[in-house]
Amino acid sequence: MTHFPIDVPPAARAIPRAGTAPDDRPRVAVVTAFAPEIAILETALEGAETxxxxxxxxxxxxLEGREVVLFLSGISMVNAAMSTQAALDHFxxxxxxxxxIAGGVDPGLGIGDVVVPARWGHFLEGAFARETEAGYALPGWMSAPVANFGMMHTCPVGVVAPGAxxxxxxxxxxxxxxxxxxxxAAAAEVDLLGCDAEATPPRVVIGGNGISGPVFMDNAQFREHAHASFEARVLDMESAGVAQVAYANGVAFVAFRSLSDLAGGGGxxxxxxxxxxxxxxxxxRLMRAVLARLPVSL
Incomplete structure (x- = not known):
């Protein structure tokens, strides 16, 4: 969920581009956003072909006994949607x-905790509203599902559902x-790394809301707004975009996000x-534990 540039190694730049013929072998897509995340998984991959x-x-x-396709989504929403749709088209x-990784929004969570939200939304999909004497107001034909943050009003995104x-x-x-x-089920058995000896041991939190947007969030006021208005637990830069692509294609999706920071809530x-x-x-670690438990149908 960073704005840091990714330096593509020369070996990757030299890889021939694939043709248009699809790979028909059923695979689980394992996705990460940027290089430090994928490096952890590449070393465990057996029979890798790029x-x-x-x-x-x-x-x-x-990986974990399952046929997978592992790839970087790229940082932020457009990159994540683009790379995920290409994976679905070819594999x-x-x-x-x-x-x-993600920024923690829920003040009850700590760095190192892993959150698996039950749903994801785009917090920056919407409108920057006109200022009036009564405050920032949307045009009459627009609506917003949550309270605004100043001029920023979040609105639904138009998406074609499978079969529609x-x-x-x-x-x-x-x-x-x-x-x-x-x-x-996997959360009860996975061992998580702690941040330091004095910190509360990290834990896995299942359910609740996650939100995503194309900005690196490091603002205490918006963090409070995100928790109060969206009831969000975590905030990142990719998951909602991938969730939307998965929804539009009728493919099962889950995101595992561990807190690397407090999105502006730290001192x-x-x-x-x-x-x-x-x-x-x-x-x-949690993702791999789930991958190992996946039934063949998924």
Whole structure:
């Protein structure tokens, strides 16, 4: 969920681009946002084969005994949606598991905790409203599902559901219920890394809301707004975009997000750089535990 540039290694740049023929073998898509997250998983991948499709690199192989396609979504919403749709177009993806770091919005959570939200929404999909004597007001033909933050009003996004012919307004995109159940079962057995000896041991939290947007959030006031208005637990830069693509294609989705920072709620400078390795490892551990429990149908 950072704005840091990703330096693509020369080996990746030299990979030949794949043709248009689809890969029909059923695979689980394992997705991360940026290099430090995917590095944890690449070392565990068996029988890795790499191909380039458009701007993204996809690695097929076996992880936790399952056939997977592992790839970087890229940082932020458009990159994540683009790379995920390309994966669905080229591979026979049966489900999508996203593993990564996030900013903590719920004040009851701590750095290192892993959150598996039951649904995701785009908090910056909407309108910057006109200022009037009565406050910031939307045009009469627009509506917002939650309270505004100054001029910023969040609105539903138009998306065509599977089997539909026209877009409908939708704000929340649900996590697959079976994947959520598997996450809850796996949470009881997974060991998470702690941030330091004095910190409260990290935990897994299942359910609630996550929100995403194309900004790095490090603002205490918006953090409070996000928790109060969206009832959000975590905030990141990709998950809602991937959840929307999964919904539009009728593919099961779940995201595992571990807190690397408090999205502006900490007392000092943002904590992400200090704790992103621990957070990335914790989310990957839970994701792998769920992957190992997946039934063949997913």
């Amino acid at each position: 191909r380039r499709i458009g701007p993204a690199t996809y690695i097929t192989g076996r 026979n993806v049966t489900s999508i598991l996203f593993s990564g 012919d026209a877009p409908q307004g939708r704000f929340w995109f649900d996590t697959d219920p079976m994947l959520l159940e598997l996450a809850e 000092d400078e943002n904590e992400m750089v200090r704790f992103m390795s621990v957070a990335a490892e914790n989310s990957a």
